[in-house]
Amino acid sequence: MATGKSGGRRHAHRVTGESAYVLHRYDWSESSLILDLFTRHHGRVAVVAKGAKRPYSQLRPVLLPFQRLVVAYSSRDEEGAEVHTLKTADWAGGAPMLGGAALLTGFYLNELLMKLLARSDPHPTLFDHYAATLPVLTAGDDAGVQAALRAFELVLLRDMGVLPELGVDTVTLQAVREEGRYALHAEAGVVEVATGEGGLRGAWLREAERALEASAQPEGLAGLQQVCRQALSDLKPALRGLLHYHLGTPVLRTRQLLMELQQS
Known part of the structure; x- marks a missing residue:
């Protein structure tokens, strides 16, 4: 909930009782942190946690990634x-803290x-899906984890408004x-490919569109x-292409780290 109070030339903006996750934390001073929070009703916000690094700070044991929090924050400036x-x-x-491979996978979502x-x-729906995806990462079922990642990527792209309607050929509108x-193209949308060129089955695309709506x-x-889970081998490269296009980079830091660990 956000509230505002007028005072002189400034406007006090305060949010209370907001569900949030810590996406990243940066050192700000010897005793404080800057946090990148993902909140349910306000999206990504940056906050200063003053004194959070002090040994006896009540914030220190709480401000951890992948732990659902209830936060309050404010600014002396306008809402923006x-x-x-x-x-x-x-x-x-x-859920308890992520560990091992699940920890890196969680940081991939955060990135x-x-x-x-x-x-x-x-992005309240995406926030709810993020919260529901985290416990799956600890299940120990690799196929289940990969399916959860692909589902989250689909929801993310759809919530951003950049995922084409999967059940419709973008060229013919049929x-x-x-x-x-x-194939899934960032600019051309859903495009039929010749036999032998891979791609996603039309039957699967229809089913995926219904599941996305649900x-x-x-x-x-x-x-x-x-x-x-039914199309993991074809879906991963298809979504990777879309993500790379919108990210503007071919490799994410967390993905590169996972690749290096697998090769070591």
């Missing part, structure tokens, strides 16, 4: 201020959010043929993950 001041942060319960979402742009094969509700995410 770039950096706010964190007032309180409390653990909201939930996507930080690089693709603008500040102060609310429904994709169930027996056809299609995933507008958090309980529908499991269905989307199950659909993604």
Whole structure:
């Protein structure tokens, strides 16, 4: 909830009781941090956590990644201020900390959010899916983890407004043929490819579009993950191309680290 109070020339902007996750933290001084938060109602926000690095700070054990928090923050400037001041942060319960490979996978999600979402742009559905995806990363089922990642990438691209309608051939505006094969292009959309050129099956694209629509509700995410599990080998390169286009970079830091660990 956001509130405003007039005072002189400045406008006090305060948000209280907001659900949030820490995406990244930066040292600001010997005793303080700047945090990049993903909040449910206000999107990505930057806050200063004053004194959070001090040994006896109540904030120090709370401001950890992948832990759901309830925060309050404020600024002395207008609502569009770039950096706010964190007032309180409390653990909201939930899954334990990620570890091992799940930790790197979680940071991959965080890097996507930080690089693709603008500040102060609310994405409440995406926030709910992020919260629901984190526990899956610890399941120990590699195919399940990969399906969860692909489902989150689909929801992210759809929420950003850059994912074409999967069940429609963008060129002809006709429904994709169930027996056809299609590629996903950042600019051209869903395009049929010749036999032998790979791509995603038209039947799968139709099913995925229905699952995406159902995933507008958090309980529908499991269905989307199950659909993604059916096409992992084809879906991963297709979505990687879309993400790279919108990121403007071929390799993410977390993905590069995962590749290096796998090769070592």
